[in-house]
Amino acid sequence: MKIIIDSRENIAKKAALRYVELLSKKPDAILGYATGSTPLDLYGELVKLNKEGKISFKDVTTFNLDEYVGLDGSHDQSYRYFMNTNLFSKVDIDVSKTNVPSGLDTSAETAAAYDKAIEAAGGIDIQLLGIGNNGHIGFNEPGTPFGSSTHMVELTESTREANKRFFASIDDVPTHAVTMGIKTVMNAKSIIIIALGKAKAEIVKKTIYGDVTPDVPASVLQLHPDVEFYIDEEAAELIK
Numbered sequence: 696m697k698i699i700i701d702s703r704e705n706i707a708k709k710a711a712l713r714y715v716e717l718l719s720k721k722p723d724a725i726l727g728y729a730t731g732s733t734p735l736d737l738y739g740e741l742v743k744l745n746k747e748g749k750i751s752f753k754d755v756t757t758f759n760l761d762e763y764v765g766l767d768g769s770h771d772q773s774y775r776y777f778m779n780t781n782l783f784s785k786v787d788i789d790v791s792k793t794n795v796p797s798g799l800d801t802s803a804e805t806a807a808a809y810d811k812a813i814e815a816a817g818g819i820d821i822q823l824l825g826i827g828n829n830g831h832i833g834f835n836e837p838g839t840p841f842g843s844s845t846h847m848v849e850l851t852e853s854t855r856e857a858n859k860r861f862f863a864s865i866d867d868v869p870t871h872a873v874t875m876g877i878k879t880v881m882n883a884k885s886i887i888i889i890a891l892g893k894a895k896a897e898i899v900k901k902t903i904y905g906d907v908t909p910d911v912p913a914s915v916l917q918l919h920p921d922v923e924f925y926i927d928e929e930a931a932e933l934i935k
């Protein structure tokens with residue numbers, strides 16, 4: 696695991712360069728995207744680079760990590776809506792080649808089809824990840840088996856609590872989500888994970904230096920051959 700500690704601004708810039716590099720070699724790359732506060736600066740940077748003509752998403756296919764159960768893509772807190780608003784509508788991407796798990800069809804068949812579609816596309820070249828305060832990646836909460844593929848999960852109270860800031864009240868935060876599994880994530884050829892802010896300091900330390908255990912889902916990344924972990928100064932507080 697390569698660890699890069701830098702300012703938020705530089706993290707967005709450096710991570711964006713990885714996409715420039717990949718897409719210049721492989722314009723039809725398969726990208727795994729994430730939602731939440733963490734990737735916003737990076738998406739801003741990708742939009743800027745696209746406007747400047749330094750990167751094109753014209754031929755890429757994307758797969759997002761997760762989606763809330765019960766929210767249609769037009770719901771302003773759905774992850775489909777987040778991606779359309781923060782990235783897809785602002786770059787030259789073909790939206791028909793962007794995939795987000797369905798929050799409405801939660802059948803096991805549809806979940807399995809998501810993994811099959813990733814495989815059929817040739818696998819994810821770069822999977823982007825944030826990290827939950829509890830170590831979740833995607834919505835793989837503590838205890839999720841490392842062998843899991845895309846599946847429906849019940850969100851922990853700590854995750855619902857962390858995400859309530861986007862909703863009118865905690866009661867409006869969905870109780871379930873569909874997420875790529877840990878195995879789905881680990882199958883990506885390269886992984887970029889970003890952690891920002893003081894609240895992530897403890898989990899960053901556990902992820903990098905703690906035991907590899909399903910209790911800390913992100914710790915599995917210690918076993919992946921190509922991970923870049925971008926950490927801002929605050930989130931790196933306990934590992935410097």
Ligand code: PGA
Nearest residue numbers: 730731732733825826827
């Ligand atoms: P955040 O969420 O980017 O909003 O902190 C990260 C996550 O839960 O994976």
